[in-house]
Amino acid sequence: MPQFDLPVAERRVPQPEHVELLLEAPALAATLTPGQFAHVWTPGTLRRPISFSRTTPEGWVGLLFRVVGPGTAWLAERRAGDRLDVLAPLGHGFPDPEPGPVLLVGGGVGIPPLFAAAQRWGKTHPVSVILGARSADALVMADDFRALGLHPILTTDDGSVGERGRVSGPVAQWLARQGGGQVMACGPTPMLAAVAQLVGGGRPCWLAYEQRMGCGVGACLACVVPGAGADGRPEWIRVCHDGPVLSSQRLLWPQDA
Amino acid sequence: MDVRTAVGAVELANPVLAASGTFGFGPEYDGLVEVRRLGGVAVKGIAPEPWRGNAPPRVWETPSGLLNSIGLQNPGVEAFVAEDLPYLRQQGATVVVNIIGRTREEYAAVARRLDREAGIHALELNISCPNIKEGGIQFGHDPGAAGAVTAAVKGATRLPVWVKLSPNTHDLAGMARAVADAGADAISAINTLVGMAINLDERRPALGGVTGGLSGPAIRPVAVRAVWEVSQAVDIPVVGIGGIQTAADVLEFLMAGASAVMVGTATFSQPGAMAAIIEALPGVLAHYGFDSVAAAIGAAHPGRWTT
Ligand SMILES: Cc1cc2nc3c(=O)[nH]c(=O)nc-3n(C[C@H](O)[C@H](O)[C@H](O)COP(=O)(O)OP(=O)(O)OC[C@H]3O[C@@H](n4cnc5c(N)ncnc54)[C@H](O)[C@@H]3O)c2cc1C
Ligand SMILES: Cc1cc2nc3c(=O)[nH]c(=O)nc-3n(C[C@H](O)[C@H](O)[C@H](O)COP(=O)(O)O)c2cc1C
Ligand code: FES
DSSP states (O other), rough: OEEEEEEEEEEEEETEEEEEEEOHHHEEEEEEOTOEEEEESSSSSEEEEEEEEOTTTSSEEEEEEEEEEEEHHHHHTTTTTEEEEEEEEEEEEOOOSSSEEEEEEEEGGGGHHHHHHHHHHHTTOOOOEEEEEEEEEGSSHHHHHTTTTTOOEETTOOOOEEESSOTHHHHHHHHHOOSSSEEEEOOOHHHHHHHHHHTTTTTTTEEEEEOOOOOSSSSSSSEEEEEEOOTEEEEEEEETTTOBBGGGEEEEBEEEE | OOOOOOEETEEEOOOOOOOOOOTTGGGGGTOOOOOGGGGGEEEEESSSSSSSOSSSEEEEEETTTEEOOOOOOOOOOOIIIIHHHHEEEETOEEEEEEESSSSSHHHEEEEEEETOOTOOOOEEEEOOOOOOTHHHHHHHHHHHHHHHHHHHHTTSSSSSSEEOOOOSOOOHHHHHHHHTTTSSSSEEEEOOEEEEEEETTTTTTTTTTOOOOEEGGGGGGHHHHHHHHHHOOOSEEEEEEESSSSHHHHHHHHHHHHSEEETTTTTHHHHTTHHHHHHHHHHHHHHOOOSSSHHHHTTSSSSTTOO
């Protein structure tokens, strides 16, 4: 995985406290798999992992993040023309789905990699989209999905936009309506656990995971989550190297571990 | 400019090695770091059998530093020899294998197994990791135990044995003398300092292992002082470790008495840090009036700076 020094082509503010940086990176754009991430240099000891949100016809790639601490605050200050030092593309993204319906489920800042997935598979597969957030001002990219001709179902905890409540309701309805299909999801870990439980073992379910990282390249063993090895025995999975997209079958949830 | 150096019998093309636990087994950084350009690579600590390590989260950033509680997860010596060593051997790297154990016998067992393998240049005994409750930690505090484990390993291998000391002890010089007397060929200093952070949102310790080891620039002055003290207490060479980010930092360790250095945490932020240091080192040595790495070693020791 190479290291790039990428100019910021455009800075967008899709919601308060959320910034999307579009980076000029034609070589990278051509090789990205949705779900892969960048390990971005920020001042301090560690880089910050951010998923790619989109690619554009100009050969740009997007990083969309919420400002939660010093690293993302520094990134949010970048302007067009500034440069970012990124290691990318890192990790394994979503696999090519089988023919048939695909459900994309995104929560909060888990939405961006699913938009990248919609860009990739929206024309080849019947794609449904369910997006959730705390409130309307934390729900990103709904218009981007609409621009692809998709009709995202929206949920918010406070009901400020879409249905009030969590994504689980609409996900359960979709699963009941579709006999088969496959699910791709990214969001807070409790949301991923809920989605995995609803989908069960019957259909493919791919989850883009988060864990605190050191190196980002598989060397330091910081970013592990509990999984089941080939023989069913517990093993640690490195999110940066084996993930961040993992089959729900490989993961052990707190209740199973 | 002559940047070659030696740690006892181990000759190094330059004094910059990758620190154990921060560089995996080498191939993880393929495309970013050319391992044969480094002075050497110290691999992740290896035990006789696989160790599972601690629960996540395993890292937490702190001011100018990093707390980790990996807990010495490792694949065990057989898997290391079969799957990881061949890459480093094929790259022509100078390889230092960091070894860990719960008992003296376990350390000796790993050393004995590795003695038969080509492509290993030295063993580094981690008797200092703060992330395990049993084993390593008591060796790191008790000069008698440290000397005994060093002697046991020396008896099990012909490879040079470096002993990596903990800063979490009140008698560093005593520890250094004990392992030197037991036959150690060199001393690596330092491992991480024990620390802790609280996750305010979750109202619990930030690390799954509760406490962790502090590394990065925050510990550099502690490491410089350790190298200064150890290099004057014993006659064997010292490998300096702790918070190194630049060629000037390397020179600081050399002048404090180190014969070589290791770079760890800096690689996470900048995978090219070691290569950049190696490239800048001749200019920095020249700037401060040295014509070789060898000339800088111990240059700040008492008696040498009064001129
Ligand atoms: C594979 C992956 C993809 C991600 N993609 C996105 C994305 O597309 N958009 C987005 O807004 N966020 C994303 N995140 C979360 C993002 O990495 C954190 O929000 C960010 O690192 C916070 O840094 P900070 O300095 O602003 O905050 P702080 O909380 O001060 O960070 C302190 C430390 O904790 C780490 N950290 C904090 N929160 C997280 C988290 N949720 N996951 C992992 N490490 C964390 C930081 O990297 C840093 O080392 C992703 C995380 C991972 C692992
Ligand atoms: C994530 C991580 C894992 C480490 N694992 C080991 C290890 O297995 N064995 C060991 O002797 N030291 C280990 N260390 C300590 C480093 O080798 C080094 O002594 C320490 O980090 C100080 O150097 P630095 O400030 O350049 O990182 C580890 C450090 C880090 C940050
Ligand atoms: S972050 Fe270092 S192994 Fe994943």
